[in-house]
Amino acid sequence: MNDDELRGVFDRMASAYDSKVARMAPINNGLYFLLESVLAELPQEARILCVGVGTGTELIHLAGVFPGWRFTAVEPSGAMLDVCRTRVGEVDLSSRCHFHEGYLESLPLEEMYDAATCFLVSQFILDAQARSDFFRQIANRLLPGGILANSDLSxxxxxxxxxxxxxxxxxxxxxxxxxxxxxxxxxxxxxxxVAILPSAALASIIESGGFDRPVQFFQAGLIHGWFAKRATATHAQHVGRTDPNHPARTGDP
Ligand SMILES: C[S@@+](CC[C@H](N)C(=O)[O-])C[C@H]1O[C@@H](n2cnc3c(N)ncnc32)[C@H](O)[C@@H]1O
Incomplete structure (x- = not known):
């Protein structure tokens, strides 16, 4: 499936997505429960990038647990993002969220993030090099020491x-x-x-995208979760301190 076809699939699925995945709540709740501890040491006012946020479930969960955090929700499917916006509004979180309809490529390089979530997204990128490049785009948006939490079928x-x-x-x-x-x-x-790979193969793709060795922290059925810190070289290599687009809030030493 190319990007347009995939976006079409999620556009069509958007209104029914949450009821379709309701059965998976015990798995998602387990993932989110562990995620809280993976991200527990982030600053009280952390900024979180949610890539492929879908209807917003992970964002809403984290926002409820960490009341000082702010979120950027990136989602190519307008219909999925509309559901996310509505749900976020219903729980009064809109003022803490920025919504970007599109891919990471088109998100302005205005801020750097303490962490990123990317749940059940990279599995749709079938080509291993393109998948590694996708993770590198996330790494390039993270502050030094920033954490990626990723899940995929594996x-x-x-x-x-x-x-x-x-x-x-x-x-x-x-x-x-x-x-x-x-x-x-x-x-x-x-x-x-769906590019379903063994855990070690996916960990190696994440690492090749500019992260330290990923740690697998979750598995339930086919869903696996990893966290990884942005590798120190990534920033200098791909964004650069002298880059005129380099955001003010870098946290670089
Ligand atoms: C299976 S859903 C998961 C949604 C949400 N993260 C969750 O766990 O409930 C995958 C989402 O990723 C989005 N997506 C697919 N390819 C993407 C890409 N290259 N970048 C960002 N989002 C993408 C889809 O539009 C869809 O909303």
């Missing part, structure tokens, strides 16, 4: 266990009866549109 699709794991995952996701045909459809859909 598995060794070549392993003997994959079919059995996928069958369990199908039951986890299923809103109706599961079938052998449904399982085949899921398997071929993932093979075509």
């Amino acid at each position: 598995a060794d699709v070549e392993s003997e266990d994959y079919d059995a794991l996928l069958a369990v995952w199908q039951r986890v996701m299923a809103t109706s009866t599961v079938s052998a045909e449904g399982l085949d459809r899921m398997k071929s859909g993932y093979a075509k549109d």
Whole structure:
């Protein structure tokens, strides 16, 4: 799927997205619970970049736990972002959020962030180099020591266990009866549109995008979570202190 096709998929899914993923709440709550501790040492007034924020679930969770934090929500699907804006407004968080409809490339380089979340996004970038470049764009937006928290579907699709794991995952996701045909459809859909890699391979792609060695802090079914600090070289290499676009708030020593 190219970017336009993927955006179309999420545009069409937006109004039903939250009810579709409601079943996954125990998994997401586990992920967010651990995420709180991953990010616990950030400043009280931290700025957080939420890449592929979707309908805003992770942003709303973090904003509730850390009342001094401010958020930039990046989302290419206008319909997903509209749902996010509405939900954020309903819980009175709009004044702490900036919404950017589009990709990271078009987000003005006006501020640097203490941390970024990127949940279930990079898996749609099938080419490994493009996926590494995507992580580098995130690294380039982070302050020194800034933390990326990333989640993606991950598995060794070549392993003997994959079919059995996928069958369990199908039951986890299923809103109706599961079938052998449904399982085949899921398997071929993932093979075509989702880059499901073993954990070590994905960690290595994140690292190649300008991060220290990622730490896997979460797994539930196919969903894995990693955190990683921005590697010290990234900033000098790719943004540069003398860059006229370099934002004032760098925190560089
Ligand atoms: C599966 S949803 C996850 C949404 C949210 N992070 C969550 O965990 O509920 C993936 C989201 O990433 C967005 N997305 C896809 N490709 C992206 C990209 N290259 N950059 C930013 N967002 C992207 C999609 O539009 C979609 O809203």
